[in-house]
Amino acid sequence: MSDKHSIHETNSAYWNTRGNEVLKAIVLPQYGAFISEEHHRLFGDVSGKKLLEIGCGNGESLQYHAQRNASELWGIDLSSQQIKRAEQHLKAQGLFAKLICSPMEEECGLPEAYFDFVYSIYAIGWTTDLEGTFRRVASYLKKDGVFIFSWSHPIHRCVAEENNQFVWKKSYFDDTWHPVFPDAVQGELTLADRTLSTYINTLARAGFIIEQMIEENDEDLLPADGGASDLAKRAKMFPVTFVLKARKL
Numbered sequence: 001m002s003d004k005h006s007i008h009e010t011n012s013a014y015w016n017t018r019g020n021e022v023l024k025a026i027v028l029p030q031y032g033a034f035i036s037e038e039h040h041r042l043f044g045d046v047s048g049k050k051l052l053e054i055g056c057g058n059g060e061s062l063q064y065h066a067q068r069n070a071s072e073l074w075g076i077d078l079s080s081q082q083i084k085r086a087e088q089h090l091k092a093q094g095l096f097a098k099l100i101c102s103p104m105e106e107e108c109g110l111p112e113a114y115f116d117f118v119y120s121i122y123a124i125g126w127t128t129d130l131e132g133t134f135r136r137v138a139s140y141l142k143k144d145g146v147f148i149f150s151w152s153h154p155i156h157r158c159v160a161e162e163n164n165q166f167v168w169k170k171s172y173f174d175d176t177w178h179p180v181f182p183d184a185v186q187g188e189l190t191l192a193d194r195t196l197s198t199y200i201n202t203l204a205r206a207g208f209i210i211e212q213m214i215e216e217n218d219e220d221l222l223p224a225d226g227g228a229s230d231l232a233k234r235a236k237m238f239p240v241t242f243v244l245k246a247r248k249l
């Protein structure tokens, strides 16, 4: 199960066939359901900047930066179909990005010391090699370049709801690869849940300093009654998303 090749095979088959039908796209300005770039301004002004998105999915986050006058946009994704969707989406908006179909863990011809920003919205956690991926990200960035990513909060991954109560369902420290089934009908993904300290310490080892971490919700995005959706109910009690902003030393 923890073999990189079989994980990529399973996960690219899912994204190639199911795309965002079941797992809805999470795209900028949203970092997750209740955290937004509009509120936190982690990127600031991207005009004239070169940006790379890791796991670019359908291309909508690239579109967000294109409309804010980024000078160059690049995206990579494991799934050839996601790359095709991104290409078509951007083309339909009259926009362009250099898109590469590749696992983020592998050398894929991206230029080194080139980008002002590397970012990822709900894709980094799919890597089979966090340390290698962060080292690659560092190599793509210019000195003082910024890496921003969001991912599912590991506490959110540990908690289930049973009989109107939240219950702790698995160890926070369990980082083994396991199958997940987002769709009751068909489609399997393979995922490992890592602790927050794993993300932070791995960033440090790859040559980054952390500038900001966000776990809290933007109050204006959370429905006031808290019961409007299962996710909102969870988000009132514990973080469902985290965002990290780090700078390459």
Ligand SMILES: C[S@@+](CC[C@H](N)C(=O)[O-])C[C@H]1O[C@@H](n2cnc3c(N)ncnc32)[C@H](O)[C@@H]1O
Binding pocket: 011, 012, 015, 020, 023, 024, 025, 026, 027, 054, 055, 056, 057, 058, 061, 076, 077, 078, 079, 082, 102, 103, 104, 105, 121, 122, 123, 126, 127, 128
């Ligand atoms: C949840 S989506 C995130 C992308 C976009 N923000 C969205 O919500 O659609 C995850 C994306 O990561 C890609 N992905 C999964 N594993 C990957 C890997 N090892 N390397 C590069 N991309 C990967 C998938 O193909 C998918 O497009």
